[in-house]
Amino acid sequence: MSLEKNTKIYVAGHNGLVGSAIWNNLKSRGYENLIGRSHKELDLLDPMAVKSFFDEEQPEAVVLAAAHVGGIMANLRYRADFIYQNLQIQQNVIGDSWKHGVKKLLFLGSTCIYPRETAQPMPEDCLLTSPLEYTNEPYAIAKIAGLKMCESFNLQYGTNYIAVMPTNLYGPNDNFHLENSHVLPAMIRKIYLAKCLNENNWEAVRKDIGLRPVSMMKNGEKVVVNAESDENEIRKVLAFYGITDETVTLWGTGKPMREFLWSEEMADASVHVLLNVDFKDTYKEDINADNINEIRNCHINVGTGKEISIKEVAEKIMVEIGFKGKLQWDSSKPDGTLKKLTDVSKLHSLGWHHKIDIDEGIHRLYHWYLQGICINHQHS
Numbered sequence: 001m002s003l004e005k006n007t008k009i010y011v012a013g014h015n016g017l018v019g020s021a022i023w024n025n026l027k028s029r030g031y032e033n034l035i036g037r038s039h040k041e042l043d044l045l046d047p048m049a050v051k052s053f054f055d056e057e058q059p060e061a062v063v064l065a066a067a068h069v070g071g072i073m074a075n076l077r078y079r080a081d082f083i084y085q086n087l088q089i090q091q092n093v094i095g096d097s098w099k100h101g102v103k104k105l106l107f108l109g110s111t112c113i114y115p116r117e118t119a120q121p122m123p124e125d126c127l128l129t130s131p132l133e134y135t136n137e138p139y140a141i142a143k144i145a146g147l148k149m150c151e152s153f154n155l156q157y158g159t160n161y162i163a164v165m166p167t168n169l170y171g172p173n174d175n176f177h178l179e180n181s182h183v184l185p186a187m188i189r190k191i192y193l194a195k196c197l198n199e200n201n202w203e204a205v206r207k208d209i210g211l212r213p214v215s216m217m218k219n220g221e222k223v224v225v226n227a228e229s230d231e232n233e234i235r236k237v238l239a240f241y242g243i244t245d246e247t248v249t250l251w252g253t254g255k256p257m258r259e260f261l262w263s264e265e266m267a268d269a270s271v272h273v274l275l276n277v278d279f280k281d282t283y284k285e286d287i288n289a290d291n292i293n294e295i296r297n298c299h300i301n302v303g304t305g306k307e308i309s310i311k312e313v314a315e316k317i318m319v320e321i322g323f324k325g326k327l328q329w330d331s332s333k334p335d336g337t338l339k340k341l342t343d344v345s346k347l348h349s350l351g352w353h354h355k356i357d358i359d360e361g362i363h364r365l366y367h368w369y370l371q372g373i374c375i376n377h378q379h380s
Helices: 017-028 047-057 072-077 079-099 137-157 183-198 202-211 231-240 263-276 310-321 345-349 358-379
Strands: 009-012 061-064 104-108 161-166 168-170 214-218 221-225 247-251 260-262 300-302 326-330
Touching (some): 009 017, 047 079, 061 079, 061 263, 072 079, 137 161, 183 231, 183 358, 202 231, 202 358, 221 231, 263 300, 300 345, 310 358
Parallel strands (some): 061 104, 168 260
């Protein structure tokens, strides 16, 4: 089912990393009738607010890119938030999409839905075959519930809801918060700040933390540093995150292998699926021994099908940024899953391939980050 150019499309999470990229991709393809609401304008955790929004706007298609996300540290500490908020967002948006007769829905999950130890690369069929990675289990279970909701509505009600599972994403509008960002943007910011300290470039350090203040807990109290803070206080807080003049200390051993996909490419793959793929294209029928037609694992992996170690990525970032100090690894901290490469053969068979590899991606993201600091400083 193709969508006409004037189709009213609601992009939930349109200010986020993926949502903003999907919004821009749809616009570039001539889809102008887009609706978005910021978190302040519409709380997706509030079922009455979501119902009112759907009553008022009556979208014909929905992209569910809104989610409560974070890295290993956040996933470990805030387990209840990750399962509760994601289940609630999905329940409200997918439920109201069905009640309001939405023609097409695209749900964005994550490859953390797959077991900790499973076949590599991971095909869609390995879902629910063995235990999940402990650190992000609540988030993974919420995302599995979301894709199963899509699958189940399609099977019971004949809807056309498609679920895509992106690999590790990075790109414009990324989150560079030192505690709860994902691995690649966090490494870029840490190594950049260490370079500034190494070169005694305090103007650059203050610009950076003026734009994104940094905090830590000390004796049960939150200490926040910004552009006006004392130099020693700034050094203490940055050191808490492993950032000094001479070294950058990163979590784990650096050995885990990861697959990274540029967020604008994820957006392009998502829009390709939204416009060109229907539910019937996402599965093969399987009649079991009891003569029941088992239809499952209809979701689609989205990635590059290529992997690289965290250590190699950190070294590439060191070269890109030009930091002359040393990288250190804190092996007392968790690594997470050691390998999680996606099998993207289903995506390829549906007509989409990636183009941007990791070296070009790091270069682009670092320059986007620098540009943001300079532009915001000029405006302040």
